[in-house]
Amino acid sequence: MKKILAFLITILLFGMSKLSAQNYLNYYEKINEAEIANLDKEFKKADSIYRMAFELVEKPFKDDYLLASINSEKLNDNQKTYGYLKNGILVGLTEKRIKKELSKFKKSDEWKSLKKEYDLTREEYLKSLNLTLRKELTEMVDKDQASRHPIFGSWKKSKKVDSYNYKRLLEIIKENNGKWPDRFIIGDGNENGKYAFGEITIMLHHFSKDEVLNLKPYLIDAILTGGLSPYNVVYPLDYTNSKMIGRRGKFIDSCHYLGAYLSSNGNKAVICDCEKAEEERKKIGLEPLDDYFRKRNSTYDCYEQK
Missing domain, CATH: 1.25.40 (Serine Threonine Protein Phosphatase 5, Tetratricopeptide repeat)
Structure with a gap:
């Protein structure tokens, strides 16, 4: 029974x-x-x-x-x-x-x-929040940013902080019954609008591609249950999945997987595979590319390999 x-x-x-x-x-x-x-x-x-x-x-x-x-x-x-x-x-x-x-x-x-x-x-x-956990996570973000300070930071400091932050995030997820520490637990303190980098997920930009892929299931689950905005996740997923498509002197031209990043320096944003991007965006609650770039007052191109 x-x-x-x-x-x-x-x-x-x-x-x-x-x-x-x-x-x-x-x-x-x-x-x-x-x-x-x-x-x-x-x-x-x-x-x-x-x-x-x-x-x-x-x-x-x-x-x-x-x-x-x-x-x-x-x-x-x-x-x-x-x-x-x-x-x-x-x-x-x-x-x-x-x-x-x-x-x-x-x-x-x-x-x-x-x-x-x-x-x-x-x-x-x-x-309604776990403010102790919130404080710990925001301090982890502060250390992440401080380790990259142009004067007081260093590559060695950054690697040490990144390693600790990744391992600690895995521990926190385990302590939280296999769930990402989302807005229902630690709140949403972002003051820069819905398209800004996530308050905590900004750390993920400095993790390896494999580390981000390891965290991806927890992030997607948090999106689908409303604990994270899709925009909190799309940036690190795009950042760690960018692909070099050319060079202009010292500059590297890249295309992106999901289309989070906007046009810059007069150049349109480039999406590696627009059809695939549209499919993947829909799965995690992101709008079509045309709508996104219209709302962001930006433009994009689909990469065609020659």
Whole structure:
């Protein structure tokens, strides 16, 4: 009887995990639709799609709540803007970030109410986190960056820090029941927008390709269950999978696997295999390349080997 019960519980948990993954994939798709509608200046349509997206999952991302509030500000709907921001604060959105992005709303009565409620709402968010683990991980990131300081850093220091950080991340994953330490556990402290490098995953840029591949299943699982934004993961995956396609003097031309990096120095971003990139992007909740580069005000080319 106990074996049957354990089996049924396992099946139930597996089914719930698959449902959560599909919900977040649907969520990412809807969020992209809302962002494209906003770019097309169809603000009412965008708001409607944002609301549908937020109904799909228990904990939407703070940056999506912020973008929804910026969109509703254009509709002069202060009550809606207030609601999006209040929910955003509950998942990590800060007053500093809100002040930076919204101007008209700050003149409203709803803004005054939100400011009065901010500290208690923020405290509720912080109470849900493992702040000890968060502190450890952010210190690991600080050491990662410090070891690469042009004056005080060195290659030797960097290698030592990278080795420690990789091994410690594996230990943390093991201690966390085989799960990546995601935003549900340590929060989301990124203040630079949804397309910025991940607060913790920035470390992965300095790991070897094999190390990143070893961590990839945990990262993908976190994306599919909403613990990590796809953008937190796409940069290190692209960085460690870039391919040299030519040289221009001292400069190396590279193409990328997923298409995270933008055009630079007047050169378009180059995707190694656009068809493959589109397939892989869809699997982890990323929008089509055309939508991504449009939203980022950038351009790309598909690499054709000669």
